[in-house]
Amino acid sequence: MKDAFGLPQSLLVLGGTSEIALAxxxxxxxxxxRTVWLAGRPSPxxxxxxxxxxxxxxxxxTVAFDALDPGSHEAVLGKVFAEGxxxxxxxxxxxxxxxxxxxxxxxxxxxxxxTNYTGAVxxxxxxxxxxxxxxxxxxxxxSSVAGERARRANFIYxxxxxxxxxxxxxxxxxxxxTGVHVMVVRPGFVRTRMxxxxxEAPLATTPEAVASAVELGLRRRSETVWVPGTLRVVMAxxxxxxxxxxxxxxx
Amino acid sequence: xxxxxxxxxxxxxxDHTTVTGWGRxxxxxxxxxxxxxxxxxxxxxxxxxxxxxxxRGLGRAYGDAAQNAGGSVLDMTALDxxxxxxxxxxxxxxxxxxxxxxxxxxxxxLGWFVPVTPGTRYVTVGxxxxxxxxxxxxxxxxxxxxxxxxLELLTADGxxxxxxxxxxxxxxxxxGMGLTGVILTATIRLQPVETSLMSVDTERATDLDDxxxxxxxxxxxxxxxxxxxDLLARGAATGRAVLTRGDHAPLDALPARLRRDPLAFRxxxxxxxxxxLPEGLLSRTTVGLFNELWYRKAPRTRTGRLQRxxxxxxxxxxxxxxxxxxxxxxxxxxxxxxxxxxxDALRRIVRRISERRCPSxxxxxxxxxxxxxxxxxxxVPGWTLALDIxxxxxxxxxxxxxxxxxxxxxxxxVYLAKDARLRPELLAAMYxxxxxxxxxxxxxxxxxxxxxxxxxxxxx
Numbered sequence: 001m002k003d004a005f006g007l008p009q010s011l012l013v014l015g016g017t018s019e020i021a022l023a024x025x026x027x028x029x030x031x032x033x034r035t036v037w038l039a040g041r042p043s044p045x046x047x048x049x050x051x052x053x054x055x056x057x058x059x060x061x062t063v064a065f066d067a068l069d070p071g072s073h074e075a076v077l078g079k080v081f082a083e084g085x086x087x088x089x090x091x092x093x094x095x096x097x098x099x100x101x102x103x104x105x106x107x108x109x110x111x112x113x114x115t116n117y118t119g120a121v122x123x124x125x126x127x128x129x130x131x132x133x134x135x136x137x138x139x140x141x142x143s144s145v146a147g148e149r150a151r152r153a154n155f156i157y158x159x160x161x162x163x164x165x166x167x168x169x170x171x172x173x174x175x176x177x178t179g180v181h182v183m184v185v186r187p188g189f190v191r192t193r194m195x196x197x198x199x200e201a202p203l204a205t206t207p208e209a210v211a212s213a214v215e216l217g218l219r220r221r222s223e224t225v226w227v228p229g230t231l232r233v234v235m236a237x238x239x240x241x242x243x244x245x246x247x248x249x250x251x
Numbered sequence: 252x253x254x255x256x257x258x259x260x261x262x263x264x265x266d267h268t269t270v271t272g273w274g275r276x277x278x279x280x281x282x283x284x285x286x287x288x289x290x291x292x293x294x295x296x297x298x299x300x301x302x303x304x305x306x307r308g309l310g311r312a313y314g315d316a317a318q319n320a321g322g323s324v325l326d327m328t329a330l331d332x333x334x335x336x337x338x339x340x341x342x343x344x345x346x347x348x349x350x351x352x353x354x355x356x357x358x359x360x361l362g363w364f365v366p367v368t369p370g371t372r373y374v375t376v377g378x379x380x381x382x383x384x385x386x387x388x389x390x391x392x393x394x395x396x397x398x399x400x401x402l403e404l405l406t407a408d409g410x411x412x413x414x415x416x417x418x419x420x421x422x423x424x425x426x427g428m429g430l431t432g433v434i435l436t437a438t439i440r441l442q443p444v445e446t447s448l449m450s451v452d453t454e455r456a457t458d459l460d461d462x463x464x465x466x467x468x469x470x471x472x473x474x475x476x477x478x479x480x481d482l483l484a485r486g487a488a489t490g491r492a493v494l495t496r497g498d499h500a501p502l503d504a505l506p507a508r509l510r511r512d513p514l515a516f517r518x519x520x521x522x523x524x525x526x527x528l529p530e531g532l533l534s535r536t537t538v539g540l541f542n543e544l545w546y547r548k549a550p551r552t553r554t555g556r557l558q559r560x561x562x563x564x565x566x567x568x569x570x571x572x573x574x575x576x577x578x579x580x581x582x583x584x585x586x587x588x589x590x591x592x593x594x595d596a597l598r599r600i601v602r603r604i605s606e607r608r609c610p611s612x613x614x615x616x617x618x619x620x621x622x623x624x625x626x627x628x629x630x631v632p633g634w635t636l637a638l639d640i641x642x643x644x645x646x647x648x649x650x651x652x653x654x655x656x657x658x659x660x661x662x663x664x665v666y667l668a669k670d671a672r673l674r675p676e677l678l679a680a681m682y683x684x685x686x687x688x689x690x691x692x693x694x695x696x697x698x699x700x701x702x703x704x705x706x707x708x709x710x711x
Contacts, residue, residue, distance in 0.1 A: 220643070
């Protein structure tokens with residue numbers, strides 16, 4: 001069960017090698033979390049991540065999970081929920097893709113869209129139903145500022161996150177009053193493997209900062225969390241810029 | 252979604268809703284059932300699905316003791332009959348859903364008072380036994396269960412058992428947080444009184460040592476005793492306090508005007524606290540000002556002041572929904588006890604709370620007397636401190652974890668009826684009879700019918 005501060009005792013991470021997810025898991029293990037399920041494609045990286053979290057004292061299991069295979073989600077995730085209550089699901093898988101290549105190769109673009117959006121819709125709904133029948137739990141969805149307004153530089157990734165973001169908001173409304181809490185996290189540019197080599201955007205942040213914002217959001221039962229928080233204001237302004245002006249911005 | 256229970260929602264008055272404790276943290280969804288007869292209660296228990304059920308009274312437990320995520324919550328307040336009063340012998344037989352408020356209304360005119368009352372009259376008899384509540388008279392009278400002569404318990408098999416003191420089932424049920432079954436009725440021994448007024452002595456203590464010395468030296472002279480501490484006072488004033496102590500006023504202490512109706516039970520209620528209040532209303536500044544005023548307004552010493560029962564025992568009951576002043580984020584109440592001889596731990600903890608500047612305006616210190624046999628019953632002889640803190644205070648969780656360590660190291664414990672955040676690892680050290688409790692539950696309720704969020708969180 002979560003405690004008075006919304007901190008979970010058990011955590012299911014979808015996207016078990018995500019740096020943001022692992023930073024969040026480390027932070028939660030230092031608080032209350034004792035059981036962690038790391039779901040992802042079987043790989044040495046997934047096992048290594050599990051080993052690291054075990055070193056912090058948690059009971060960690062890995063689960064073979066493929067966002068691109070929605071047909072398997074029900075069975076794979078159902079097994080995790082059958083083991084006991086999951087107090088928090090962290091939906092953190094996602095592909096950034098390579099915008100230039102993806103524009104040339106529609107199939108690669110579809111892979112980004114299917115992972116980030118279709119896979120999340122499937123996994124999100126499967127988890128939501130289990131959370132609803134256990135009457136509690138937080139579903140934390142990693143969205144992105146990129147989904148707030150599509151930019152020339154990464155609109156394929158951005159549009160997939162826009163879809164995910166809208167889905168998660170609607171799911172949060174659907175689950176309102178059931179005891180289940182859905183929280184959409186919108187980080188800006190986060191310094192991780194995913195963004196290595198990319199020119200850094202203003203207000204860049206770290207996985208640890210996202211983790212700390214997630215913990216605060218859990219305590220406040222927030223529905224939306226921006227990281228850093230100032231992005232809320234910045235994006236509110238950018239969202240309303242005329243297209244012609246937005247297009248010319250160096251962002 | 253579909254119910255996992257097998258009754259007709261319309262017949263049983265079932266509602267899916269979110270439930271929290273009085274502290275308004277950690278809401279969870281559950282099926283709320285309101286049985287109107289013992290048969291309906293038994294049917295509800297037998298019909299509990301995979302996620303079980305838990306009885307609930309008036310929802311005054313601060314934490315998650317009367318919540319059951321995804322399962323059933325049995326609201327017992329419709330079972331509220333007072334069956335029999337022995338006005339000569341001083342006992343009452345009543346349903347578990349009867350509130351202490353109702354008992355006072357019925358009993359005071361007959362010259363009897365409830366043996367133990369906490370800081371609110373709006374708790375049920377079932378809840379009082381389940382949490383084995385204590386009051387300002389613990390050093391004299393012990394906890395609530397000491398005054399229970401018998402109770403009827405609806406157990407997981409749907410049967411009703413009569414449970415009497417001195418049996419393992421009684422000791423598991425007293426303080427058992429509703430996890431041994433649903434208490435249906437109880438027979439309670441009452442306290443005789445001549446009047447419905449209290450004769451109250453008030454004095455100020457300048458710091459914690461002064462306070463503890465005064466309590467230790469003179470507590471035995473009073474039936475009721477409590478100290479309000481200003482935990483925002485620092486330096487030499489750390490632990491400054493107002494002691495309020497007294498007893499039921501005898502008839503001859505009343506002025507002639509009150510002697511005509513000496514047993515009248517009078518209460519007053521202010522308008523309810525608004526549902527929406529700004530966050531951060533209780534800041535260090537506002538609470539600091541309140542505490543300063545509260546301390547200054549108390550007389551240095553004053554004896555024999557006549558006060559109504561409601562004002563002496565239940566000042567906050569006059570403000571319905573006072574828990575809303577903590578805003579949407581809710582609050583946690585922290586109450587612990589450390590044994591006599593561990594005053595060093597108490598001093599350290601009070602100093603840490605003062606240094607931390609927790610905005611707490613309801614901090615209360617008292618001395619417990621002899622413990623009662625309930626396995627998970629909270630009181631042990633020693634010092635108990637209770638305080639409310641807004642849940643949104645940054646770093647509060649980690650800070651309270653540190654205090655727990657101090658408490659456990661001193662052989663003390665925290666109160667489960669108020670808990671919403673204890674680290675499960677510390678529970679066994681705090682409650683040495685925990686294994687007996689678990690064993691009895693496993694035997695009595697092998698399917699795990701009775702379960703709550705508290706039970707899940709702490710693996711009770």
